[in-house]
Amino acid sequence: MKLKTILLLSLVVIGWSSLNAQTEVITGEDVAVTDTESGKVRGFIQNGIYTYKGIPYATADRFMPPSKVEPWEGVRSSTMYGPVAPLMTPTTQVQDEPEFVFDHDWGYTNEDCLRINVWTPSIDDNKKRPVLFWIHGGGYTAGSSQELPSYDGENLSNKGDVVVVSINHRLNILGFLDLSAYGDKYKESANNSMLDIVAALDWVKTNISNFGGDPNNVTIFGQSGGGAKVNTLMAMPKAEGLFHKAINQSGSFRGNLSRQETTRAIAAEVLNQLSLSEDQVDSLQTIPFDKLSAAGTVAMQKVAEQMRAKGVVPVGLSLNWGPSMDGNVLPHDLMSDESFELSKDIPLLLGTTKNEFTPFMNGRFFKASEEEVMTFIKETYKDKADDYLAAVKKAYPNDTRPSDLLSIDATFRPGAVFQANKKSKLMNGAPVYMYLFTWQSPVFGGKYKSLHCMELPFVFDNIERGRQMTGGGQQAQALADKMSSAWINFAKTGNPNHNGLPQWPAYNPENTSTMFFDNTCEVTPQHDKEFLALMAEM
Numbered sequence: 001m002k003l004k005t006i007l008l009l010s011l012v013v014i015g016w017s018s019l020n021a022q023t024e025v026i027t028g029e030d031v032a033v034t035d036t037e038s039g040k041v042r043g044f045i046q047n048g049i050y051t052y053k054g055i056p057y058a059t060a061d062r063f064m065p066p067s068k069v070e071p072w073e074g075v076r077s078s079t080m081y082g083p084v085a086p087l088m089t090p091t092t093q094v095q096d097e098p099e100f101v102f103d104h105d106w107g108y109t110n111e112d113c114l115r116i117n118v119w120t121p122s123i124d125d126n127k128k129r130p131v132l133f134w135i136h137g138g139g140y141t142a143g144s145s146q147e148l149p150s151y152d153g154e155n156l157s158n159k160g161d162v163v164v165v166s167i168n169h170r171l172n173i174l175g176f177l178d179l180s181a182y183g184d185k186y187k188e189s190a191n192n193s194m195l196d197i198v199a200a201l202d203w204v205k206t207n208i209s210n211f212g213g214d215p216n217n218v219t220i221f222g223q224s225g226g227g228a229k230v231n232t233l234m235a236m237p238k239a240e241g242l243f244h245k246a247i248n249q250s251g252s253f254r255g256n257l258s259r260q261e262t263t264r265a266i267a268a269e270v271l272n273q274l275s276l277s278e279d280q281v282d283s284l285q286t287i288p289f290d291k292l293s294a295a296g297t298v299a300m301q302k303v304a305e306q307m308r309a310k311g312v313v314p315v316g317l318s319l320n321w322g323p324s325m326d327g328n329v330l331p332h333d334l335m336s337d338e339s340f341e342l343s344k345d346i347p348l349l350l351g352t353t354k355n356e357f358t359p360f361m362n363g364r365f366f367k368a369s370e371e372e373v374m375t376f377i378k379e380t381y382k383d384k385a386d387d388y389l390a391a392v393k394k395a396y397p398n399d400t401r402p403s404d405l406l407s408i409d410a411t412f413r414p415g416a417v418f419q420a421n422k423k424s425k426l427m428n429g430a431p432v433y434m435y436l437f438t439w440q441s442p443v444f445g446g447k448y449k450s451l452h453c454m455e456l457p458f459v460f461d462n463i464e465r466g467r468q469m470t471g472g473g474q475q476a477q478a479l480a481d482k483m484s485s486a487w488i489n490f491a492k493t494g495n496p497n498h499n500g501l502p503q504w505p506a507y508n509p510e511n512t513s514t515m516f517f518d519n520t521c522e523v524t525p526q527h528d529k530e531f532l533a534l535m536a537e538m
Contacts, residue, residue: 023047027079034123034210037203039072043118044079049154050120052211054082057116057167057203058196062285063179063189066114066199082115083108084144085171088293088321098360101448103468105146111174111289116200117145119153119164120212128214130491131204132156133243134166135222135229137251137453140193140322141172143225149465150456159461160488163213165204169196172321173296174289177270178263180326182281190263191329194232201233201242219245219491223456227251227350228334231419232323234346235332235339245494246343247487248350249459250452252415256333258324262303269299296321340422344429347494349487351435351514352416354396354450356409365403366447373402387534395528407449408528410535417532424508431506433496435515439479442471455517458483475519483517 025046026032032043032050043052055078058066084107091106120129134151136143145151145166153164169175175193179186188195205215220243222230227248233239234246273295276283284292300321304314323330332338359366365373381388392405399405416434424432437455441448448454448469457466461484463476470476486496486504496515497504502523505513512526 029075032123033075036207036210037071038069040075041078042075047154047158048121049157050118050123050211051154052078052118053080054078054115054117056082056114058114058199059112060114060170060192060196062111062174063177063186063192065188065192066196081107081117081144081146082168083110083113084146084168085109085113085174086111086289086293087142088172088297097444101443101451101469102453103149103466105149107144107146111170113168113170114196114199115145115168116203117153117166118208118211119157121157121161122212123210125212127161127212128209128217129161129163129212130488131163131165131208131213131215131218132487132491133201133204133218133220134164135197135220135226136166136168137222137224137226138171139225140176140228140320141225143171144168148453148456150453150460150462150469152460152462152465155461155465156459156484156488159484160491162488162491163208163211165200165208165213167197167200169193169200173270173293176263176321176323177284177296178260178267178324178326179281179284180260181264181267182278186281188326188329190260190324190326194229194236194323195238195329197229197233198236198239198242201239205242216244217491218243219247221247221249221459221487222251223249224251224452228253228322231334232330234343235330235334235336237331237342238329240342243346245347245491246349247490248348248416248419249455250352250356250412250416252350252352252412252419254335254415254418257330258319258322260324260326262307262319263324263326265303265306266296266299269302270295273298335419335422340426343423344426347430347432347490348419348423349433349435349490349496350416350420351437352409352412353452353454354409354436354438355407355454356412356450356452358407358409359448359451362403362406363447365406368402370402373405377405381538384534384538391528391531391534395531408531410532412452413528414532414536417526420507421509424506431494432508433490433504433515434507434513435517437517439476439518441469443469455483458517459487460484479517479519479521482521486515 027044032045056069059069060066086109136145145168157164170193178190208215220230228251230246230248304319307314378385420432420434457463457470458480461480463470463480482500485498489498490496504515507513513523516522
């Protein structure tokens with residue numbers, strides 16, 4: 001046999017062996033067993049990462065605050081994701097093409113959903129690794145820790161020698177119905193969902209050292225609704241000291257929180273819809289979820305009508321299932337001076353994607369002609385049309401498709417800029433780092449651009465798992481290496497800089513330094529001031 005053929009066969013064998021080694025899954029009764037305060041858990045080892053899924057971090061009866069889990073005997077198998085929070089509108093059908101892009105895993109629902117997942121390089125080497133605590137998106141009403149393939153923590157844990165944690169918690173009416181008017185036991189029910197997350201952080205503080213993690217170096221990070229939950233935790237006195245750094249991805253919403261007057265009115269209408277008197281409030285604990293959820297939807301609509309009748313327009317967070325100012329769990333609005341002062345010492349990394357939801361909002365114009373796009377702009381912006389065009393072209397001079405003129409996010413980025421400006425001005429406050437993700441996905445001819453959630457496969461170093469969103473490929477992987485390393489370094493030190501990126505200065509209102517994540521990464525001052533100012537006037 002020729003030497004060349006022998007060498008070629010050898011390389012094939014070596015490659016096959018390497019592939020098998022990379023995908024080996026190690027399981028067994030005595031494999032990946034470690035302690036928690038409630039008992040022992042057993043996970044599995046894959047690609048050198050110890051993985052645990054579905055561990056109970058707390059328990060809670062409906063509308064009750066979370067409490068410690070009762071101890072169990074023996075070793076609890078923890079190899080599969082636990083139940084997810086019930087959805088107000090269960091998924092019964094999807095749109096084919098967008099579903100291909102997002103590739104959801106809907107899981108199975110159960111109200112007993114307080115579960116935590118952990119990925120770690122080791123459980124017995126006495127190292128104290130930084131902890132990245134992931135909070136899923138879906139607003140405050142939907143989502144789960146397994147919903148998107150990007151959420152898997154194995155690659156991020158492996159790449160950075162860090163511990164990755166994710167959780168499920170109560171959502172929608174189960175997490176936010178304010179029954180405080182009906183007895184002391186319900187005094188915190190308006191924010192039980194957020195108290196679940198605090199309970200999970202408390203579990204991390206108590207248990208994560210058994211998983212190779214450092215309870216004194218915890219970074220909370222989340223996207224969309226998860227980013228909003230990050231901001232909410234930063235405004236919660238009960239969460240103080242349980243985390244040390246924060247990352248907010250597309251979640252800096254500026255709307256005011258609901259007030260108790262509103263949340264109690266919604267609860268009263270829920271009782272009315274279910275034909276229950278005030279002294280029958282405990283009956284809510286046993287009503288089937290679908291019936292409870294339907295009553296909550298009608299109650300929300302009726303209270304909104306009442307507000308409009310009084311000349312109050314419900315906007316933002318002011319009327320929706322979500323956290324509210326109860327004077328206790330959340331004493332202040334999220335963007336208030338008091339809340340910023342509470343989290344003054346927490347380093348913050350935040351940003352958005354270039355296009356967010358605009359590929360859906362204006363998707364019909366993806367292949368439109370310049371004439372069609374210009375007609376729409378003139379009809380929409382009227383006497384401000386020329387100002388709009390000038391602002392967009394100044395912000396993104398290299399965009400070439402007519403549809404690009406209609407694809408600039410003006411929903412998520414303004415809040416991020418506001419938050420960055422305000423936090424970075426705090427006297428002797430922790431640093432702020434600002435980014436904008438502008439990379440454009442080639443999937444379906446590029447129509448999804450830099451969509452909401454598009455940065456997630458890059459942050460988690462999950463290009464292959466999220467290839468239906470990213471298209472995969474070397475360029476995407478190269479950017480994932482840079483972004484995931486930045487998130488890892490920030491978790492380790494509070495500074496995202498590393499050798500693979502240009503120097504990334506801390507943000508302040510004067511330098512407005514912003515990292516643009518794209519095939520070529522660069523730092524520039526804020527590029528879209530005119531555009532955001534114009535959108536604020538509209």
